[in-house]
Amino acid sequence: MASEHGDAADGETAALTLKILVAGGFGVGKTTLVGAVSEIRPLRTEEPLSEAGRPVDDTERVEGKTTTTVAMDFGRITIRSDLFLYLFGTPGQDRYWFLWDDLARGAIGAVVLADTRRLADCFSAIDFFEHRRIPFVVAVNCFTDADRHGPQDIAHALDLDRGTPVVLCDARERASGKEVLIRLVEYAGRMHTARLLDSVS
Numbered sequence: 001m002a003s004e005h006g007d008a009a010d011g012e013t014a015a016l017t018l019k020i021l022v023a024g025g026f027g028v029g030k031t032t033l034v035g036a037v038s039e040i041r042p043l044r045t046e047e048p049l050s051e052a053g054r055p056v057d058d059t060e061r062v063e064g065k066t067t068t069t070v071a072m073d074f075g076r077i078t079i080r081s082d083l084f085l086y087l088f089g090t091p092g093q094d095r096y097w098f099l100w101d102d103l104a105r106g107a108i109g110a111v112v113l114a115d116t117r118r119l120a121d122c123f124s125a126i127d128f129f130e131h132r133r134i135p136f137v138v139a140v141n142c143f144t145d146a147d148r149h150g151p152q153d154i155a156h157a158l159d160l161d162r163g164t165p166v167v168l169c170d171a172r173e174r175a176s177g178k179e180v181l182i183r184l185v186e187y188a189g190r191m192h193t194a195r196l197l198d199s200v201s
Helices: 030-037 095-104 118-130 150-159 174-200
Strands: 001-007 015-024 045-047 068-069 073-080 083-089 110-112 138-139 165-167
Touching: 001 030, 015 030, 015 095, 015 118, 015 174, 030 073, 030 083, 030 110, 030 174, 073 174, 083 150, 083 174, 095 118, 110 118, 110 174, 118 138, 138 174, 150 165, 165 174
Parallel strands: 015 083, 015 110, 110 138, 138 165
Antiparallel strands: 001 015, 045 068, 073 083
């Protein structure tokens, strides 16, 4: 979803809004990231974890997590005066995957949050965006008790396509989250431009 709003008068540039997904495994920090960077009070659809969901909600290494997103998170951030990002955080559990296609419609790119303690949890999100040719960056949420690895090591472990950005971040910090989003917008812009040139040639 890339749209312009407002009238461009007297040489002013019309504002551009871009839709971005924030995805990843259960408990990786998607809701935290959206809440940290959003300028508005984020819309959240969290519900308490239940005994019925215990067999399917893997809380290993995130034992303190007591809620889960059941539809989406939504926030908004201004990158500059003429560029606004609408953020949609996806639910992490497999049983809510039927929502992903609708959430992804019109997105210019995605952030795949990763946790080095549970790195395999982000494979499904990576596959989802690769198959739909949606540009994405992998943002490693650096939990205090997690092993630290460099971006190149993580890219190799996840078998990412060459050039896919991997950035380290703290999902709790606004500045860190904003830097991730800027990297994504820059990367998505390069990817969309390259595809456009390929289609013309």
